[in-house]
Amino acid sequence: MTVFNNNTIKVLKIYGxxxxxxxxxxxxxxxxxxxxxxxxxxxxxIRINSLPGVAANxxxxxxxxxxxxCALPKEALxxxxxxxxxxxxxTLAQYNCLIEKLKKQPFSLKKLSEDISRVLANYSREAFPLxxxxxxIEPGRSAxxxxxxxxxxxxxxxxxxxxxPIVKWENQRLxxxxxxxxxxxxxGADILDxxxxxxxxxxxxxxxxxxxxRTIPLIKLISxxxxxxxxxxxxxPEVAQAALDNGAVMVNDITGLRNPKMAAVISRYNAACVxxxxxxxPRTMQKNPAYRALIDEILGFLSxxxxxxxxxxxxxxxxxxxxxxxxxxxxxxxxxxxxRLAEFKSLGKPILVGTSRKAFIxxxxxxxxxxxxxxxxxxxxxxxxxxxxxxxxxxxxxxxQALKLTQAILK
Numbered sequence: 001m002t003v004f005n006n007n008t009i010k011v012l013k014i015y016g017x018x019x020x021x022x023x024x025x026x027x028x029x030x031x032x033x034x035x036x037x038x039x040x041x042x043x044x045x046i047r048i049n050s051l052p053g054v055a056a057n058x059x060x061x062x063x064x065x066x067x068x069x070c071a072l073p074k075e076a077l078x079x080x081x082x083x084x085x086x087x088x089x090x091t092l093a094q095y096n097c098l099i100e101k102l103k104k105q106p107f108s109l110k111k112l113s114e115d116i117s118r119v120l121a122n123y124s125r126e127a128f129p130l131x132x133x134x135x136x137i138e139p140g141r142s143a144x145x146x147x148x149x150x151x152x153x154x155x156x157x158x159x160x161x162x163x164x165p166i167v168k169w170e171n172q173r174l175x176x177x178x179x180x181x182x183x184x185x186x187x188g189a190d191i192l193d194x195x196x197x198x199x200x201x202x203x204x205x206x207x208x209x210x211x212x213x214r215t216i217p218l219i220k221l222i223s224x225x226x227x228x229x230x231x232x233x234x235x236x237p238e239v240a241q242a243a244l245d246n247g248a249v250m251v252n253d254i255t256g257l258r259n260p261k262m263a264a265v266i267s268r269y270n271a272a273c274v275x276x277x278x279x280x281x282p283r284t285m286q287k288n289p290a291y292r293a294l295i296d297e298i299l300g301f302l303s304x305x306x307x308x309x310x311x312x313x314x315x316x317x318x319x320x321x322x323x324x325x326x327x328x329x330x331x332x333x334x335x336x337x338x339x340r341l342a343e344f345k346s347l348g349k350p351i352l353v354g355t356s357r358k359a360f361i362x363x364x365x366x367x368x369x370x371x372x373x374x375x376x377x378x379x380x381x382x383x384x385x386x387x388x389x390x391x392x393x394x395x396x397x398x399x400x401q402a403l404k405l406t407q408a409i410l411k
Contacts, residue, residue: 048085068089098116122346131318147393212239220246223248289333299347319349354393357369
């Protein structure tokens with residue numbers, strides 16, 4: 001900031017259209033003027049991959065003609081490449097004008113105009129109401145909380161619910177888990193995610209019978225005690241069906257609906273689902289995971305999985321996406337996902353992020369799993385600021401407090 005003739009001059013940092021609107025209202029700008037100027041106030045960068053060279057050059061000329069910018073490789077300008085990537089830089093008002101111009105152009109540019117319009121609409125969407133069975137969770141704070149309830153003896157997180165030394169008998173174990181779930185809701189959990197099979201690296205598969213015995217009695221008891229939507233964390237269609245029969249309203253599938261039977265079950269019950277990206281399987285996912293273009297590959301997988309879900313009859317308003325932090329990713333991959341999380345908003349679906357107590361936090365902070373709460377909360381706050389709609393955590397109370405403060409600051 002500087003001072004000129006007793007007047008302050010400063011560059012403003014804004015986080016979106018709400019901030020820009022507030023600034024103009026503070027200046028007492030006429031409401032009609034605000035509506036006109038708002039689309040001109042924020043630049044959006046759109047990257048397009050593998051566009052035909054001739055179409056890219058037309059796109060560049062059209063965007064330049066209305067004051068925008070289009071960055072192309074040098075080879076594309078000389079038409080040496082048949083396909084090229086490009087970066088568009090423009091305001092919303094300029095994109096609206098560009099879309100109308102492209103509708104009159106050949107080389108599939110009319111289709112491109114429709115894609116740009118859809119992606120911008122998805123990216124600009126502020127929040128998603130969640131329809132989970134008989135429950136409807138309205139947008140409120142910056143992100144909703146999914147509390148983790150592990151009914152496993154080998155969870156990486158160290159929560160020790162299943163193997164707690166005081167819990168020796170089956171009925172005692174269930175009582176302990178139910179009270180833990182009730183506490184999570186009391187602490188601020190909007191959704192409970194119940195799992196009976198560990199997905200940690202090198203985890204051994206659990207039989208169908210064992211997974212059902214760990215989760216279904218628990219779901220039955222919890223659904224009678226609380227009025228909070230329950231999610232079943234499983235990749236087995238049979239377990240998902242049993243859970244949905246007994247009180248669950250949501251399926252969290254770490255395999256991203258790779259099994260078509262899972263999509264059929266979710267569709268039949270009109271349930272909500274989380275589609276997650278994972279490279280490989282829990283036993284292989286951390287063996288030197290590598291990507292040519294990390295975000296593009298994850299977006300491609302999730303986009304394809306969404307299409308498969310829709311074709312299977314899953315309600316489009318009940319699809320949630322998860323980029324899969326820690327599932328076939330290095331520490332550097334996880335950090336890049338969190339930094340560029342807003343790019344997943346282009347899918348037009350609520351975004352779930354699960355960083356809780358994960359290895360990348362321990363690696364960066366050099367801390368064992370039981371001391372990663374502060375790192376978890378920090379990652380959740382940044383994820384919420386970057387577009388996460390749901391954060392999946394063990395430490396519900398502390399995360400809820402941090403998100404409440406984050407919402408107060410940003411909103």
